[in-house]
Amino acid sequence: TRDKMPPTPGDILVHAGGDKDGQPVQVADLSEKLVRAWPMGKDADGNPLIRKGDPNNVVAMYKFQAGQIGAPTNIPATIDGQIVVYSDICMHAGCSVSDDDQKAGQMKCPCHSGQYDPMHGAKVTGGPPPGPLPQLPVKMDGDKIVVSGFFLTPPYGFTESDWEARKK
Numbered sequence: 001t002r003d004k005m006p007p008t009p010g011d012i013l014v015h016a017g018g019d020k021d022g023q024p025v026q027v028a029d030l031s032e033k034l035v036r037a038w039p040m041g042k043d044a045d046g047n048p049l050i051r052k053g054d055p056n057n058v059v060a061m062y063k064f065q066a067g068q069i070g071a072p073t074n075i076p077a078t079i080d081g082q083i084v085v086y087s088d089i090c091m092h093a094g095c096s097v098s099d100d101d102q103k104a105g106q107m108k109c110p111c112h113s114g115q116y117d118p119m120h121g122a123k124v125t126g127g128p129p130p131g132p133l134p135q136l137p138v139k140m141d142g143d144k145i146v147v148s149g150f151f152l153t154p155p156y157g158f159t160e161s162d163w164e165a166r167k168k
């Protein structure tokens, strides 16, 4: 069903929790601190539908300074090399990844202390995760941040072939 579909091109990213829960994420809301968001698509009647049916659809959004983002981030999939979005679901065992309170602009998983670097493709910088968090391509549409492609690599719980099937 549509509420379980993964983040899909054209979806608007909306706040997941906090004061602005359900509202579109604005550029001004973003910084080097993690903002969690849901993808919002449309139901069969064309009404807005937040894709909360799969908890693995939560994403982590950041805005860094120009020049801070580097390889292996896919730069064309960012907005101006500054706004970058990843799955928020840890590749180790599926926990929701948070800010690393010890290191600004870095991510840490509360479950087993997996660490990721969102300025560099969310590569693993510590702990047990087997690989980076998948990056989600985004672009601006007016003042909204929208999904412009599927996760570039399979998110937590998907093999390559499962993921190819899921995108259809």
Ligand code: FES
Binding pocket: 090, 091, 092, 093, 094, 095, 109, 110, 111, 112, 113, 114, 127, 128, 129
């Ligand atoms: Fe994230 Fe284990 S679930 S480190």
